[in-house]
Amino acid sequence: MSHALRVTVWNEFRHERHPGKVRDVYPNGIHAVLAEMLSKAGCAVRTATLDEPDHGLTEEVLAETDVLTWWGHMAHQEVEDRIVDRVQRRVLEGMGLVVLHSGHFSKIFRRLMGTSCALTWREMGERERVWVVAPSHPVAAGLGEYFEVPHSEMYGEPFDIPAPDTLVFVSWFQGGEIFRSGCAYERGRGKIFYFSPGHETLPIYYQPEVQQVITNAVRWAAPLGWPAIPTPSTRIKGGHRPVPIEPVQSE
Numbered sequence: 001m002s003h004a005l006r007v008t009v010w011n012e013f014r015h016e017r018h019p020g021k022v023r024d025v026y027p028n029g030i031h032a033v034l035a036e037m038l039s040k041a042g043c044a045v046r047t048a049t050l051d052e053p054d055h056g057l058t059e060e061v062l063a064e065t066d067v068l069t070w071w072g073h074m075a076h077q078e079v080e081d082r083i084v085d086r087v088q089r090r091v092l093e094g095m096g097l098v099v100l101h102s103g104h105f106s107k108i109f110r111r112l113m114g115t116s117c118a119l120t121w122r123e124m125g126e127r128e129r130v131w132v133v134a135p136s137h138p139v140a141a142g143l144g145e146y147f148e149v150p151h152s153e154m155y156g157e158p159f160d161i162p163a164p165d166t167l168v169f170v171s172w173f174q175g176g177e178i179f180r181s182g183c184a185y186e187r188g189r190g191k192i193f194y195f196s197p198g199h200e201t202l203p204i205y206y207q208p209e210v211q212q213v214i215t216n217a218v219r220w221a222a223p224l225g226w227p228a229i230p231t232p233s234t235r236i237k238g239g240h241r242p243v244p245i246e247p248v249q250s251e
């Protein structure tokens with residue numbers, strides 16, 4: 001790919017617009033922190049938010065997006081189905097998708113998974129230890145055996161997702177729960193990564209290891225070729241005919 005990786009950082013951007021804890025932690029929105037981080041990593045970044053026309057995800061924007069990142073929480077139901085259709089189509093054509101934290105309940109993630117994506121949770125700011133269980137996977141690049149998020153929201157099993165193609169991270173929480181916190185999927189020609197750490201009232205998206213994971217995930221999810229195209233459904237006229245097997249001439 002000759003151009004810089006084109007990333008669209010999508011954020012619901014509702015929590016951060018009201019005075020309070022979330023705005024204290026992310027004064028310009030979670031998307032601003034992610035966009036700055038990915039720009040520093042050399043990506044060509046744009047942002048898009050729920051209240052823009054088409055939620056900022058027009059056909060033109062998606063056509064120019066190699067990887068889309070998704071953060072939503074309180075307004076999943078406000079995402080229009082026609083936009084979900086559009087994003088799903090682009091993923092199947094090859095656009096990468098990185099779904100973060102409470103994005104597990106987004107329409108687009110549930111659509112692509114085909115399950116409820118329900119989980120258990122507890123918000124006490126406990127310690128999370130994120131274990132790398134697939135050290136050879138590109139999303140684990142640069143990490144050690146594990147890293148810790150000192151104060152996290154607990155997300156626990158059962159997590160109603162299809163078995164990941166590759167499970168990259170498993171988290172342990174101080175309260176005893178475990179969670180599949182880093183899951184890699186392929187759908188059509190697209191790659192999808194789900195990464196759970198990142199609650200809106202905690203400064204998790206400023207943590208270097210978390211930034212490393214998201215940057216790795218964006219690079220991994222990038223389409224291998226360009227332009228991304230849908231997988232054709234092609235009728236083979238006449239069918240494939242078996243090639244007659246000639247007996248081997250013995251000498």
Ligand code: ZN
Nearest residue numbers: 102153199200
């Ligand atoms: Zn949360």
